[in-house]
Amino acid sequence: MNWTQSTTTRLVLVCAAIALGAAQLPAAAAQRDAAPKADFVRGAKLWASNCTRCHIVRDPKDLRDDQWIASMYHMRLRAGLTGQDTRDILRFLQESN
């Protein structure tokens, strides 16, 4: 495979991956709307078990409710949390600070 073919093939694959991701958006929106309500108790357990995977667990009082939102989505990416895990932990933090 020469340079041009290789690049074209990979570009096609990248575009396909992005298209595949974009195709998930309507389903993702529906999934968000139908997501179970965040669970405080479950969130407390997940907070205790997940945060310590990398660092000392942070006190819920360290941040305000709005600050925890962005922090938790940042951590969702870092720790590979599911959306539901993220919402559960967020609820625990927001109701414990």
Place this chain on the structure above:
Amino acid sequence: MTSQTLTLRRTVISAVLAAAFPLAAGAAEPLEALQAQIEALQKQLEQLRNEVTQQRSGGASQDLAAEVSKLKQEVKSAQEWKQANTVIHLAGYADAGYTDTKNASGTFTPFSFNPIFHFQYKDLLLVEAEPSISIDETGETTVDLEYAALNLFLGDHAALVAGKFQSPIGQFRQNLHPSWINKLPSAPTGFGHGGAAPIAEVGIQLRGGAPLGAGENRVNYAVYVGNGPEVEIEDGEIEMVESEGFGRDRDGSKVWGGRIGFFVPSQRLDLGLSAATGKVAGMMESDIKRDYEVVGADFAWRPARFELRGEYVRQKVGDAAVSAAPEGGEWKAWYLQASHRLGNTNWEPVLRYGRLDTPHASGNQKQWALGLNYLFASNVFAKAAYEFNDSLKGAATDDDRLLVQLSYGF
């Protein structure tokens, strides 16, 4: 005296008085008017009193209502940030320290400031960027962009990341390197700049997590495609693999890779495997492609207050006969780190052993690091460590070091 006489006398007296005081008879009318005015004023006063009383009682409730309304508005305003579609947040970390290297004079290390900017739209999109602001040895301010990416959340199990992101190969670079997380003041040998572990990438990435079975076990993953690293050639050899994340692709071939991780909460255990492959080129040899591959493995085990973690990474660059540096090379690094929080105290001793093997003898290093941390808070640490370094005699990497650092994560 008869009645006629009395009547006469009264008549005379009245006539005399009338003649003497002609106004006295007319004074009765103004008096009555005055009395009427007084009565009217009294009525008005009474009305005013009633009005004032009513106003006082009615006015108080009106004031109260106004106050309540104002409070409601304030509460509503205070609640707005909870319901806002867009959240703006500033996080990050900072550190300062002192390093005393054997055969060199001790120096205060520059204050390093890494703010992390977050801009989030609902639970759909998160933009995050982390510049690293510091000063170099000459006092000049340096600003490096550690990462800056758009993260589009595609449901509960995936997010599309586009931009510059930390390399998902291994754990240290993407999760553990911030000074308020790293338990020692230095990175393990081979996991810093120019080592064996890739630092960052410019491209796109898909990452997320999902339940593994019905329990609480989780699988997490990251797959990416990016511009890839470049090799630095010097004196006919590949000096190092530069992997800070390039906004160009000299070889025209992308690098693909990723990591898959498993988290078992009941065992407090994390396991991960990483790999990447592609082509790289020299900084001055864009037309000469070389094979490039990375493999890695990592784990972390945290029973109670004890933590044991380790990581291995190998980065390999292929040969290129027509290059100024025809021979490729292999960079390997690994470390094992143990830490333990002492009882109910804030003291935490740390021990780490690491090793880096490169194509150059002066780059090879074996390192023991013994440290002691004091935790002022969960995000404020004072760290002191001593590194016992073993490398080519006379090389800077052979000198032992004492490091002290104060770090804060916010």
